[in-house]
Amino acid sequence: MQRIRLGVNIDHVATLRNARGGTHPDPLRAARLIRGAGGDQVTAHLREDRRHITDADMERLVASSDLPVNMEMAATPEMLAIALRLRPHACCIVPERREERTTESGLNVVAQAPALGEIITSLRGAGIRVALFVDPVSEHIEAAARLGCDAVELHTGAYAAASGSARQAELQRLREAAALVQSLGLECHAGHGLNYENVGPVAAIPEIVELNIGHFLIGEAVFVGFEAAVRHMRHLIDAARAG
Ligand code: PXP
Numbered sequence: 001m002q003r004i005r006l007g008v009n010i011d012h013v014a015t016l017r018n019a020r021g022g023t024h025p026d027p028l029r030a031a032r033l034i035r036g037a038g039g040d041q042v043t044a045h046l047r048e049d050r051r052h053i054t055d056a057d058m059e060r061l062v063a064s065s066d067l068p069v070n071m072e073m074a075a076t077p078e079m080l081a082i083a084l085r086l087r088p089h090a091c092c093i094v095p096e097r098r099e100e101r102t103t104e105s106g107l108n109v110v111a112q113a114p115a116l117g118e119i120i121t122s123l124r125g126a127g128i129r130v131a132l133f134v135d136p137v138s139e140h141i142e143a144a145a146r147l148g149c150d151a152v153e154l155h156t157g158a159y160a161a162a163s164g165s166a167r168q169a170e171l172q173r174l175r176e177a178a179a180l181v182q183s184l185g186l187e188c189h190a191g192h193g194l195n196y197e198n199v200g201p202v203a204a205i206p207e208i209v210e211l212n213i214g215h216f217l218i219g220e221a222v223f224v225g226f227e228a229a230v231r232h233m234r235h236l237i238d239a240a241r242a243g
Helices: 011-018 027-037 055-064 077-086 113-125 138-147 157-161 164-183 199-203 215-224 226-242
Strands: 005-009 041-045 069-073 090-093 129-134 151-155 187-191 208-213
Touching: 005 215, 005 226, 011 027, 011 041, 011 215, 027 041, 027 055, 027 226, 041 055, 041 208, 055 069, 055 077, 069 077, 077 113, 090 113, 113 129, 113 138, 129 138, 138 151, 138 164, 151 164, 151 208, 157 164, 164 187, 164 199, 199 208, 199 226, 215 226
Parallel strands: 005 041, 005 208, 041 069, 069 090, 090 129, 129 151, 151 187, 187 208
Antiparallel strands: none
């Protein structure tokens, strides 16, 4: 089975820095440790309220990271303009509500199709790969395919939050969604709420080629160090993939 790309989301290094308003800890320093720890991509979300990653961070990441940068962004004219200026390797379009703590659900691709279509066309025209962040729901996945994006990132939050038979049901939804994404000719990515305990069954889904993981890894880094946390996640993903 294909090796999974691991994108490490470094937003919460910036959260910690912003708690004191200075320059430490620096998200770029974290980004530069990802490759050596077995990660493949730097993921960062420039939120409209700039609560963690700032414009300057995103600029430095794209200019100085030794790995491809995946910019998570809302579908707004402001974010589109920033992405077109910085030209990260990839953009993942996510829904955003200012009052939410994190990205709580996937995009309503059906309702937002015209606006998303324009953004996808602009980004792809600039050579940027585009993913849409969606719940494992076939109508949104099919709508994403019609819009011509490169990939769909499946929201794993409901799976991560569930337990027992409910978790098994969520896992089955992810499996069926991943198969649909691949059958439509799109790359299948996944992420949100993944940790050491729940990553294995998701990493074992053969159609998934990329995982983006953040909050748990930054939290774990407080105890074991950033590189050790990423390295252990890499090991668990590879072990699950190997069966
Ligand atoms: N993928 C997307 C599209 C996200 O918005 C996020 C959270 O910013 C993640 C992955 C990572 O989620 P977590 O921080 O829960 O690992």
